[in-house]
Amino acid sequence: xxxxxxxxxxxxxxxxxxxxxxxxxxxxxxxxxxxPTHALVHMDGGSLSLPNDQGEIHYETxxxxxxxxQYSEGIKVDEIVDQYALGIDFTLRDVQNVIKKKGxxxxxxxxxxxxxxxxxxxxxxxxxxxxxxxxQLRQNGQVVQDGNISHMIFDLQTIIDYIAKHxxxxxxxxxxxxxxxxxxxxxxxxxxxLHWGEELFGAFSIHL
Numbered sequence: 001x002x003x004x005x006x007x008x009x010x011x012x013x014x015x016x017x018x019x020x021x022x023x024x025x026x027x028x029x030x031x032x033x034x035x036p037t038h039a040l041v042h043m044d045g046g047s048l049s050l051p052n053d054q055g056e057i058h059y060e061t062x063x064x065x066x067x068x069x070q071y072s073e074g075i076k077v078d079e080i081v082d083q084y085a086l087g088i089d090f091t092l093r094d095v096q097n098v099i100k101k102k103g104x105x106x107x108x109x110x111x112x113x114x115x116x117x118x119x120x121x122x123x124x125x126x127x128x129x130x131x132x133x134x135x136q137l138r139q140n141g142q143v144v145q146d147g148n149i150s151h152m153i154f155d156l157q158t159i160i161d162y163i164a165k166h167x168x169x170x171x172x173x174x175x176x177x178x179x180x181x182x183x184x185x186x187x188x189x190x191x192x193x194l195h196w197g198e199e200l201f202g203a204f205s206i207h208l
Contacts, residue, residue: 006172008035008116009163010062010089014152014178018060021181030154030162033106035089035176039116043194043202048117050186052208055094057186060179061137061145061194062087063130065156066121067173071164077156080169083121086135086194086201089176090115093185116176119194119202127156133197137182140191147180154178 012031041048050057068082069075089110096109130149137145149156159177163169186192188208194201 004172005037005040005174006170007167008037008040008174008176009033009167009169010035010110010176011154011159011178014154014159015147015180016151016153018179018181018183021183026153030159032163032167033110035111035116038113039111041114041117043117043119043204045203047205047207048114049207050090050114051092051112052188054092056092057208058091058093058183059137059139059145059186059192060089060091060183061135061147062089062176062179063135063149064118065124065160065175065177067160067169067171067175069171071160071169077127077160078124080160081124081127081156084124084130085119085121086196087116087118087176088137088192088194089179090117090186091183117202117204118174122201135197135201136195138193138195139184139186141193144184145180145182147182149177151180152178 010033013027016026064085064087065081066083069080092109134146134148136143186206190206193203
């Protein structure tokens with residue numbers, strides 16, 4: 001599955017409450033960054049090893065879109081997206097805080113190995129259908145993030161159009177669409193579960 005992924009686009013600060021909890025300004029256009037394909041790893045229920053020597057690692061749970069065809073002007077979300085998943089944009093928060101102050105690229109904080117675990121992809125039911133249920137991250141059984149894509153600052157169509165115009169978009173690309181409020185650190189031994197509505201999408205344990 002992960003071997004067929006081409007580009008990993010990510011949207012930063014796409015929920016107002018999340019921007020507020022980190023003290024960040026709300027962007028006036030989509031804030032796009034990328035992760036290397038080496039960051040991608042499938043959630044298989046087992047253990048995921050992450051670095052333990054670079055400060056706090058924060059979870060950021062997100063809807064992930066899979067692009068099925070080459071973008072063309074005017075194409076709709078429901079035409080170009082064929083599958084969806086849930087993923088976590090792991091962030092080295094202490095590292096990010098330092099490089100933000102220096103005005104340096106986010107790659108060291110966002111692009112490290114295994115920083116983009118995702119569930120298996122499911123058939124895309126349509127953008128409007130996805131607004132009918134919330135997605136959640138549960139940390140050791142406790143809900144720590146609960147979001148709905150209707151609360152995005154930039155909706156799915158806007159994100160797709162913007163990425164295609166500025167960077168290109170085609171089959172095999174995936175998009176992490178932003179995280180709601182509730183981000184926080186992981187600890188060694190934590191069990192993380194991702195749910196969409198009442199359905200368990202994926203789970204794994206943290207090893208630091």
